[in-house]
Amino acid sequence: MxxxxxxxxxxxxxxxxxxxxxxxxxxxxxxxxxxxxxxxxxxxxxxxxxxxxxxxxxxxxxxxxxxxxxxxxxxxxxIAYMPQQASLLPWLTVAGNVELALEVAGTAREEARELTGSWLARVGLESYAGEYPHVLSGGMQQRVSFLRALLTPRSxxxxxxxxxxxxxxxxxxxxxxxxxxxxxxxxxxxxxxxxxxxxxxxxxxxxxxxxxxxxxxxxxxxxxxxxxxxxxxxxxxxxxxxxxxxxxxxxxxxxxx
Amino acid sequence: MGSKWAKVWPPLMAMIAFLLVWQGAVFFFRLEKWFLPGPAAVVQEAISIWPRLWEHTAATIRLTLLGFSLGALTGIIVGGLLHLVKRVKLSVYPLLVLSQNIPIIALGPLLVMWFGFGLLPKVLLIILVCFFPISVAMMIGLANSDPRLMNYMQMIGANKWHIFRRLELPHALPYLFSGLKIAAAYSVTSAIVAEWLGSSKGLGYFMQLSSKGFMAPRVFAAVLITITLSMSLFGIIALAERWIIRWQPRKEGG
CATH class of the missing domain: 3.40.50.300 (P-loop containing nucleotide triphosphate hydrolases)
Incomplete structure (x- = not known):
């Protein structure tokens, strides 16, 4: 193996x-x-x-x-990566940030959008999906950052x-x-x-x-x-x-x- | 609402005080109109010749907008290209800086000589004057994105295009808008200079004509309109900036 x-x-x-x-x-x-x-x-x-x-x-x-x-x-x-600082792009919404990581990894846009939507809901962040990162607390930002890495289709x-x-x-x-x-x-x-x-x-x-x-x-x-x-x-x-x-x-x- | 007024009041009061002193001085020293007209006389003159004045103003607006849009486009493209192709940047950048030290008062007549009295030399002059602050602002913005975000993008394997489109370009937008605001003011004054140098219409032409005829109130009226144009263009760009850059936390009164 x-x-x-x-x-x-x-x-x-x-x-x-x-x-x-x-x-x-x-x-x-x-x-x-x-x-x-x-x-x-x-x-x-x-x-x-x-x-x-x-x-x-x-x-x-x-x-x-x-x-x-x-x-x-x-x-x-x-690799999928989660840095020490959340490093969310300030001009993308929470959902946009997650989608970007998937897109860079080669996921089709439509699929990235669906996956992001369903996962944000699953981890209780759906009400923040359309917000820009600066309104989130440090902990919330790190949750988004982790989700972004978790969903990236890399081993x-x-x-x-x-x-x-x-x-x-x-x-x-x-x-x-x-x-x-x-x-x-x-x-x-x-x-x-x-x-x-x-x-x-x-x-x-x-x-x-x-x-x-x-x-x-x-x-x-x-x-x-x-x-x-x-x-x-x-x-x-x-x-x-x-x-x-x-x-x-x-x-x-x-x-x- | 209260805080907004607190900001508007002081400059407004200063403005009114300035106009009063001006008007007072003209009245007190009995200055002749052709020497220094008071603000009331300027407004009066502007109203009495308004149809003609408006024709010239419209010509200047058209020229400014055309020159500014083309200049902005040139500036954005040049800034973007120089950023993407580093080698070109190294060789061309000093040349660009050099070009900005040519006085437009020298360049204007040359352009007229080469391209005639039509629209082309005037538009070219405005483009030459306003593309530079835009491309410099653009380049600085593109080159200075947050190193942490850059490291993140590289770690997840983002290619050059992704980095440009998703990180560098959005980061450069506030810089670009500062450049556009500076260029807006430049483009109005360059339009006036261009018209002054060779034209049969526009505020620049009108100013030259009026000043040669010792009609100071008309010169002042044209100056007043020029300032209004410049500030309006600035305001439109500031509005566009607020509309496009929505991700930043609103600063107090910003």
Missing amino acids: TSALEVREVHKRFGRGGAAVDVLGGVSFAVEEGEFVSLIGPSGSGKSTLFQLIGGLEQPHKGEIRIGGQVTTGQRGH LMCLDEPFGALDALTRMQMQQWLLKLWEANRRSVLFVTHSIEEALLLSDRIVVLSASPAVVIRELRVPFERPRSETLWTDPEFNRLKQEIYAQLSQGEPAAR
Whole structure:
């Protein structure tokens, strides 16, 4: 069986000569079909760079990226994407924004319109369909942004710290919302986060990166049954894993300079 | 409604005060009409020769609108093309800037010499004057879209056309409208200059005729109409902007 995403021995260096900085030092991991994988690492560990590589905006210095079994290194247009900031186009309505993402991915206009309409209703956003993004709260904008990625007909969804800019309460609500939606529509997801709790709550597997130059220092299967809910936070196993990952992340951090 | 009046009052009062001082000075110093007419005399003169004045005004309106529309079209196309073809931009842009430093007072007679006294040299002059601010505004708008949105579009694999049509062009619209507003004012004054240089109708021609005949009230009447034209064109463009750009949160009084 082919993986939804395979990252093989990817190296990335910025700059030249003496000023060159190694950001990725041979990163390898995979996301299986229908699997939710979280990528966690200290800040500055090259998670965003990795996304730029997977999206095809940057070329790796060494190594290879495969999406759905095909080598896609340096090629664009193979992923559905949800950035940290909602990045909705301000001149398009909520529905227009979702339709645009589908259109770019090659969905026919009519079909995009129908799909968008029915999904906005399904997630309770139908009353906002004709509104411009600026009237929506941050959380609402992120819902639209997630829906836009979910509906994009591509096998891999890449979510780049999607809740990083939200306040704590909204963030918790969004995690629940995403959990429910994802469990009902299992897609292959690569999810970057800073939050260990978030990774434990949402994912099937967690990939822990070291500080830069980043390598994978741990891969761990999250053992909790689905469907999950926030009651997980009281589970002793949840807390034990949290401690463990935390210890590993601090180890991966270079000693204080 | 109350806040709207609070904004309208101060400039209106200043305007009225200015007119009163003007009229007062003319009366107090007993200035002759041919030297400096008061506002009342200007309006009186305008009314008494209105049919003729209107004929000239209509000619200027026609010329301005024709020149402005063609200039705007040229500006938009040039701005768009220079943005899309970067290499052309690098080589042609300095030339464009250079062209803007040719005084129109020198260019006008040349155009008349090359293309005669008809409509063509006048329209050309207006196009030359007003395409530039439009294409520059357009290029700046196209080149400065939000980097986060640009990154998003690239990440989802949008092609050049999608990025241009859905991101850069809508982002450039407010810039384009600023350019259009500037060009509107330019196009009215260039129309006047064009008519001044070689024509038998239009406000520019009428001004020249009146000033040579020491008929200052007529010159002032023509100036008054020119200002009105310029401001009307500006207003129409501002309205079009509000109608087209609806996605922005309305600013207070904006």
